[in-house]
Amino acid sequence: MQRARSIRVAAFITAAALLASACGDDESTDDADAESATEETVADTEEAEATDAESASDTTAAEDTDAPAAELTATVGVVGPKSGVAPHYFVDSLRGFELAVPIVEERYGVTLEIIEADDEGSPEVASREVQRLLNEEEVDALLGPAQSGPALQVAEIIQRAGRPWLLSVAAADQILAEDIDPNWGFRFQNTNQQAIDVTADLLFEEGNTVGIFYSAEGYGQSNLESMKATAEARGQEIAAEEGFEPGTPDLTSAVRRMQDAGVNSVFFAVSNGSDIATLVKAMEQVGFEPTTKIATVTIQNEFTDLATPEQWDGIQIPDPRDLTGESYAGLMATYEETYGEPPLVGAAVYPSYSAALAYGQAVAAAGDATDYDGVRLALEGIEELDVNGRVFESPFATDRTIYDNSAASWYIHIFDENGEIVSIGHPG
């Protein structure tokens, strides 16, 4: 009898815990998604405007800094969720940086040494690890954290410490305030708001009735909130919003609700391609065919493996980079050749690679990696940054983000019948 009672109590506690877990998000998942969101959110392109052309001059930046004169060494702390639910963000940030190391050495005569730090996807751990890197390892610069939550947590610490801070994937707008002086942060990814602005232009075309599917974690929710704020600021309305837990097996109920709301323009604010695949399957199942379908670059992960050409037909993916151009696609090919597998988060590779090149160039210009002010000023003064053939002109002359706010410089992509990404030009 006593055991029956104890089983009953244990079962009740278990059920209550399950109920509680259903009501909230998993923090770590949140973070992971947030980063992914960040990292892969559609970005806006300032560099494209800057050059847009993928000119391919490999020597431009080197010429700027008449570099390889002296051998310089810089130590960079790379921070990300090495363990936890989203290790691929750390792996691809790190690998993107690593791919640039030999190029930096050759172009600028700067040897980049990497010290890895695992923030476990946790803001608290990120804070501890960043302080260790700054105070014990005495790194000359920091790359990461890869996720927005941890990056937000360490922003003040790094600004106080006064070391160059290279932000790769994390895209939350709040991470970097533009009005700090001196400002040690440099973004190599678009911000969430830049992505939302471009996406909103597409979604609200011609008086569309707009709905948003969002994953119930950091990435999806931050995109939802940003889109709602943007719509409100523009005097437009979002007719329906449907959230769901990542990995939900069946989403037909959410799709039917969207259909019932009369939505004909859909935004997938979802942090991974497999959940978007579940959504488009459900859309085909219930016969929901919106005329406009917008996804972020997060859809690249695994989506076309799990969906069919009929299901991905018409989905548009805005991004500040031409995902099919040599600069981006070529880098992804190099990644695959080097590591024997394609990147899981290509959108984390490119910004980290860009950051390493910019930092190496700045160290060469400053002449000493420990001259932190000199390196910061050199980063701000970069006139041309050549990223695998794409040249960014004066990327940090007016703000802290490599991409500018011009929607016209973004690229719109779709999937062809084979599931390959195709660029179809610029918005409008």
Next chain:
Amino acid sequence: MYESVMLGAVTGLMFSFVALGFVLTFITTKTLNFALGEFMAIAGFVALGLASVSWIPAVLVFAGAIAVPALLGGATYHVLVRPFAGGSGHDVRWLLTTVALSFVLLNLLINGQSAKVRVLDVPTADGFATLLGVTYSKQLLVIAGLAVVVVTAAHLVLEKTSVGVKMRAVSEDPEMASLAGISPRAVAIGTWIAAMAVAGLVGVLWSSYAGLSPRMGLALLIGAFAVAVIGGLTSVPGVLLGGLIYGITTYVTGYQFGAAWGDVAGLALVVVVLVLRPHGLLGRRVEVKV
């Protein structure tokens, strides 16, 4: 409403299939495998490996994918559950060891296979089918149909065969069963093997539809546990009833108020059942000698 009920029923039956893995072990050993989701993923990865060998027929891919988690299940019971379950029924350290096993397996899978979602290329039922005015995914229909067949078969084995008699005897009183010449340990290991074989089968069927990743089982696990609790952890037919009630509740609520509320409603239902009928709708009260 009719469409929601029907779609919810099919989804619920899929959860029933997974829940059978919980119920089978609980009936005979009063233990559960909280690493069930990872066992499903292991089955998927075994199938992925076997399917990549062109000369291995699909039936052997399925057989291998079911056999590996099944054998692992037997070993898990022997090494990580039985020593921590004690004889009195008050020892629940097995709960900790199976949860720990879940974390270990998850990390091993992620480190070994990465977190990427992969395509499992085994024969599946592609596309959609319309039955009685409602359109379903064919693969989900297959999983739901198999759930009914397998649960019914398990129930018949338990009630109508000598193996079932032994299982029930061990469940009732292992000491008395032992005096009658039944080996409680063999029965328990056999049950764990059967339960993890079921988990492996669902793992392959589901991952061939939704994609394979180390975390694939997590999405199903909470729903499956809820189904097992609602139906009764000591009742095999209970998983079908629990699955239907859970599936319909979550789907109808999700359709009326949003998907997130559907999950909340399903788990609220679990709480209600536990309060009103702690042993589940079809379960029997477990009395333990003290």
